[in-house]
Amino acid sequence: xxxxxxxxxxLSVPEGAIVSLNCTYSNSAFQYFMWYRQYSRKGPExxxxxxxxxxxxxxxxxxxxxxxxxxxxxxxxxxQPSDSATYLCAMRENYGxxxxxxxxxxxxxxxxxx
Amino acid sequence: xSGVTQTPKHLITATGQRVTLRCSPRSGDLSVYWYQQxxxxxxxxxxQYYNGEERAKGNILERFSAxxxxxxxxxxxxxxxxxxxxxxxxxxxxxxxxxxxxxxxFGEGSWLTVV
Numbered sequence: 001x002x003x004x005x006x007x008x009x010x011l012s013v014p015e016g017a018i019v020s021l022n023c024t025y026s027n028s029a030f031q032y033f034m035w036y037r038q039y040s041r042k043g044p045e046x047x048x049x050x051x052x053x054x055x056x057x058x059x060x061x062x063x064x065x066x067x068x069x070x071x072x073x074x075x076x077x078x079x080q081p082s083d084s085a086t087y088l089c090a091m092r093e094n095y096g097x098x099x100x101x102x103x104x105x106x107x108x109x110x111x112x113x114x
Numbered sequence: 115x116s117g118v119t120q121t122p123k124h125l126i127t128a129t130g131q132r133v134t135l136r137c138s139p140r141s142g143d144l145s146v147y148w149y150q151q152x153x154x155x156x157x158x159x160x161x162q163y164y165n166g167e168e169r170a171k172g173n174i175l176e177r178f179s180a181x182x183x184x185x186x187x188x189x190x191x192x193x194x195x196x197x198x199x200x201x202x203x204x205x206x207x208x209x210x211x212x213x214x215x216x217x218x219x220f221g222e223g224s225w226l227t228v229v
Contacts, residue, residue, distance in 0.1 A: 036220075041202075041222075041223070041225070042222060042223075043116060043118070043204055043206075043220030043221050043222050043223055044157070044204075044220050045116065045219075045220065046217055046218075046219075049217075088156075088157060101147070101159050101162060101170050101172065102159065102218070103159075104156055104157040104158075104159075105156065106155075106156035106157075107156060107157075
């Protein structure tokens with residue numbers, strides 16, 4: 001079982017739809033959870049990060065972490081064609097040692113149609 | 115623009131050859147990370163340097179090596195290249211070491227094709 005599982009999609013939605021992207025993980029020691037957006041042939045850029053469980057909202061984006069279920073989500077409201085990209089979840093353990101580095105999901109490719 | 119600069123952007127080389135990828139981190143960032151991204155494996159952590167010293171190693175092959183220079187730029191050396199090494203190689207940088215915050219900034223990547 002991989003440490004981080006993410007449905008690769010592709011996911012196609014109409015403009016204005018609510019998008020739900022998800023990751024599951026197996027390592028209960030993960031404490032920091034991030035979502036990166038990657039446009040084609042570009043480097044990933046950080047969208048949001050959350051510590052431990054809970055919700056975090058930033059504009060049209062909401063990140064949720066459920067540590068009891070080892071499940072994280074990213075919701076995009078009022079999706080726009082410019083949101084079309086690959087979304088990668090990433091997570092890491094708390095401080096110290098090599099565990100400090102991020103483990104990425106494989107990414108979900110999202111296409112928002114006008 | 116993340117501020118992380120990688121060269122070259124594209125590289126085509128033959129099997130058995132050796133290449134060097136170069137990375138300049140964001141101004142003030144002391145940590146440099148190297149990642150490999152392929153279609154089947156996703157984004158894989160290779161190695162991290164902090165202020166010139168190796169800090170963490172991931173899934174880096176013995177044929178690959180890296181270093182970080184006093185001016186903080188970093189190079190990733192890939193030798194005895196195989197077809198399976200074809201991938202997008204990303205450099206990322208962060209202000210601190212492993213115990214710092216979570217924001218790492220990625221460069222645009224170096225696309226390596228081995229033929």
